[in-house]
Structure formats: C-alpha cells, structure tokens
Amino acid sequence: MKSTVYFATMRADHWDYNYAPVGKFEELLTRLDLPRVIGAGDYVAVKMHLGSPGAFRTIRPVFLRKLAEAIRAAGGLPFITDTVRIPGLEYLEVAKANGINELSTGAPVILADGIFGRDLVMVESGPILGRIGVASAIHDAPAMVVLSHCKGHIGAGYGGAVKNLGMGGLAFRDRSGVPQRGRIHFLMNAELAWDAEKCSGCRQCVDVCPHGSIGFTDEILVIDQKECARCGRCSRVCPEGALVLPQNDEVFQGCLAESAQAVLGTFAAGKVLYINFLTEIQAECDCMPVADTPVVPDIGILASGDIVAVESATLDLISRAQVINDSRAGDKNITRAENIFQALNGHDPGLQVRAAAALGLGSSDYELVPVTHKPKPDGSGPANPFGH
Numbered sequence: 347m348k349s350t351v352y353f354a355t356m357r358a359d360h361w362d363y364n365y366a367p368v369g370k371f372e373e374l375l376t377r378l379d380l381p382r383v384i385g386a387g388d389y390v391a392v393k394m395h396l397g398s399p400g401a402f403r404t405i406r407p408v409f410l411r412k413l414a415e416a417i418r419a420a421g422g423l424p425f426i427t428d429t430v431r432i433p434g435l436e437y438l439e440v441a442k443a444n445g446i447n448e449l450s451t452g453a454p455v456i457l458a459d460g461i462f463g464r465d466l467v468m469v470e471s472g473p474i475l476g477r478i479g480v481a482s483a484i485h486d487a488p489a490m491v492v493l494s495h496c497k498g499h500i501g502a503g504y505g506g507a508v509k510n511l512g513m514g515g516l517a518f519r520d521r522s523g524v525p526q527r528g529r530i531h532f533l534m535n536a537e538l539a540w541d542a543e544k545c546s547g548c549r550q551c552v553d554v555c556p557h558g559s560i561g562f563t564d565e566i567l568v569i570d571q572k573e574c575a576r577c578g579r580c581s582r583v584c585p586e587g588a589l590v591l592p593q594n595d596e597v598f599q600g601c602l603a604e605s606a607q608a609v610l611g612t613f614a615a616g617k618v619l620y621i622n623f624l625t626e627i628q629a630e631c632d633c634m635p636v637a638d639t640p641v642v643p644d645i646g647i648l649a650s651g652d653i654v655a656v657e658s659a660t661l662d663l664i665s666r667a668q669v670i671n672d673s674r675a676g677d678k679n680i681t682r683a684e685n686i687f688q689a690l691n692g693h694d695p696g697l698q699v700r701a702a703a704a705l706g707l708g709s710s711d712y713e714l715v716p717v718t719h720k721p722k723p724d725g726s727g728p729a730n731p732f733g734h
C-alpha cells in the first residue's frame with residue numbers, strides 16, 4: 347500500500363488566506379489528524395533546526411505558531427527543540443534572532459540535550475554505531491513532529507527529515523565528553539589533510555570552525571584533534587582546495603539512517619509525524635554561517651506519517667524544479683534540478699533515504715495528495731475570488 351504524503355504548494359491560487367500557504371498549512375495539519383497521534387496532555391517535541399548566526403532561511407515562525415496551535419487543540423503541549431551545535435545559550439540567541447521564541451510561536455524553545463549538550467539517554471542503535479546518546483527531551487517525549495527545512499548539505503548532499511533526526515536527535519556529548527553527534531562524523535571521515543603548497547593563508551577555515559579547533563602557528567595549520575568534530579566546514583570553505591576531509595558517503599548516510607532509527611525507537615508506533623518545508627532551498631545546510639540565494643524556487647510543504655515517503659517525495663519534487671540561475675547552482679552551470687544536490691555537493695542525497703527504507707523505517711512508494719485550500723466552515727469557495 348502506498349504511503350500518503352500531503353502536499354501544499356507554495357503558490358497562492360486566489361487572493362484569499364485559505365488558498366495561501368499559511369491557510370493551506372492549517373488544512374494540511376487537519377489532514378494529519380493530530381488527535382489520532384497526540385494523547386491528552388502529551389508533551390510534543392517539535393524537532394527543527396534553529397539556524398545559525400547568519401543563516402536565517404529556516405522555517406518561518408508563523409508556521410511554528412500554527413503548528414503549536416494545532417497541537418494544543420489536539421490536547422498536546424508543544425515545545426520547539428533542537429540539540430546543541432554551538433554553545434547552548436548562544437544557540438538560543440540564534441533562535442531568538444531568527445524570530446523563534448515562545449512569544450512568536452506559542453511554544454517554549456528548549457534544547458533537547460540541555461544547555462551544555464550533555465543530557466542524554468543511551469540507546470541501542472545498530473551495527474555501525476552500537477549504543478548512541480539520544481537527547482533526553484526527545485527520548486522522553488511521548489510524541490514528536492519532525493519539522494524539517496529541506497536544503498543541501500556539505501556531507502550528506504541533502505538535509506531533510508532523516509538528517510534532522512539522525513544527527514539532530516542526538517546529544518552533543520556524553521558526560522565523559524565523548525561526542526555523540528560527532529561520532530557519526532568520525533566514522534565517516536579520516537583526519538583533515540592540509541596541503542601547505544596550496545594554502546594561501548586566507549584563514550577562512552579558522553573563521554568558519556564552530557569549535558575553535560583549527561588555527562595557525564608560525565604559518566603552519568594546527569588542528570586540535572580532540573576538539574575537532576570532523577564536520578567538514580573548514581574544508582568546504584577553503585577556496586584553494588588546500589584542506590581536504592576524506593569521506594565515506596555510504597557509511598555517513600548509513601549512520602544517519604541508523605541513528606534516526608534509534609531516535610524513532612524511543613517513540614511508540616504512530617507517535618511521530620513528519621513535515622518537510624521545500625522552501626528557500628539553498629545549497630548549504632542551516633548550520634553554515636550564511637544563507638545563500640535558493641537554488642530552486644519555493645515548492646511547498648509535505649506532510650506524512652512515513653519518513654521515507656516524505657523524504658522520497660521531497661527529493662522527487664526538488665529534482666523536477668526549475669534551477670535559479672543567479673544562485674550557487676548557476677555558478678556551477680547546473681541547468682537541471684535533477685540530482686542538483688549531487689551536483690552541488692558531490693554526494694548522492696538518496697543514499698540516506700534508501701538506507702532508511704532498508705531499515706524498515708518506511709516506504710518509498712507514496713501517493714502525493716494535493717492540499718489546495720482550507721475549506722470555509724460552510725464549504726464555500728474563496729471569499730475574494732480575484733485569483734490568477
């Protein structure tokens with residue numbers, strides 16, 4: 347049986363709220379039948395990426411507010427959450443700067459692994475990772491909505507729901523200081539390799555490192571291997587190709603799927619929903635210190651109870667979109683969006699989705715169900731039918 351994926355396009359078909367993306371999002375939430383998923387009094391984790399200093403193209407607060415209202419109407423108590431990537435209190439400041447706070451959204455914003463990134467519960471994962479530390483507020487929540495801003499990613503090619511959970515659902519470190527998210531990077535990557543002959547000394551690698559793990563001493567590049575998370579940002583921004591982080595795509599994306607399965611294993615069946623925003627789709631992840639021009643136009647919002655189905659539909663829709671020439675895609679002379687993330691970032695984005703399907707997390711066989719508008723209470727059409 348095909349999995350249902352609801353799809354609200356970002357086009358507004360009439361000059362009417364009910365046909366605009368926010369109105370359609372309300373209807374999309376109705377179709378998800380939240381009372382079926384959320385029990386009375388359930389704490390509901392709304393897992394998202396809060397952005398970075400300079401990276402503002404995450405999900406807009408108006409949609410968070412609508413989701414929080416719908417969760418409350420279903421009897422749940424929502425909280426917006428992510429895990430620590432930069433120091434906790436600074437990350438909450440980023441959320442505020444991006445307009446994501448309790449006043450704007452109607453739900454508290456908390457860090458699932460605490461402000462120090464060490465609140466976790468160890469769970470069994472799989473053959474690659476063994477045991478892994480799930481952020482405690484996600485582990486303990488009885489229900490979750492995985493809200494993903496879909497975009498490219500330097501290591502995974504693509505960042506959507508699998509990555510949001512597989513990396514973002516883990517705590518930063520355990521109490522002994524062992525990285526949990528970072529373990530995935532360590533498994534996929536060898537150590538950074540620096541070519542002094544190619545290096546221009548621009549220091550962009552130093553500026554972009556979120557952990558202060560890289561610097562220069564007497565013009566020699568020095569990496570603090572204990573602190574380096576092998577995230578690849580420094581290598582990504584190096585304009586000379588002087589800094590290389592070798593990567594095994596199969597292992598990395600396999601780890602993401604396995605870790606996502608471990609996070610999902612902390613929920614009872616049917617207690618997690620997925621909403622993917624195919625909006626402001628840029629080449630890079632929201633964890634980079636910039637937001638660049640999107641590489642394709644806004645497409646829409648997808649929602650499903652099946653993580654593989656929603657991710658498959660996301661990649662299919664993006665692959666059929668028009669490329670925006672004045673973007674990083676245009677810079678690389680990419681003319682068709684088919685495999686755009688592979689062309690932009692050099693990694694097959696479908697690996698993680700196929701790995702998730704192989705683990706039995708869902709089905710890539712899906713039916714796309716359009717959500718064209720929010721019906722009025724009397725079932726009538728738009729109040730102001732000056733549509734285009």
Ligand code: SF4
Binds near residue numbers: 538560569574576
């Ligand atoms: S890979 Fe580079 S940017 Fe990432 S933590 Fe290590 S030194 Fe810093």
Ligand code: SF4
Binds near residue numbers: 544588589
């Ligand atoms: S970004 Fe590359 S070229 Fe610039 S200092 Fe770092 S290694 Fe050298």
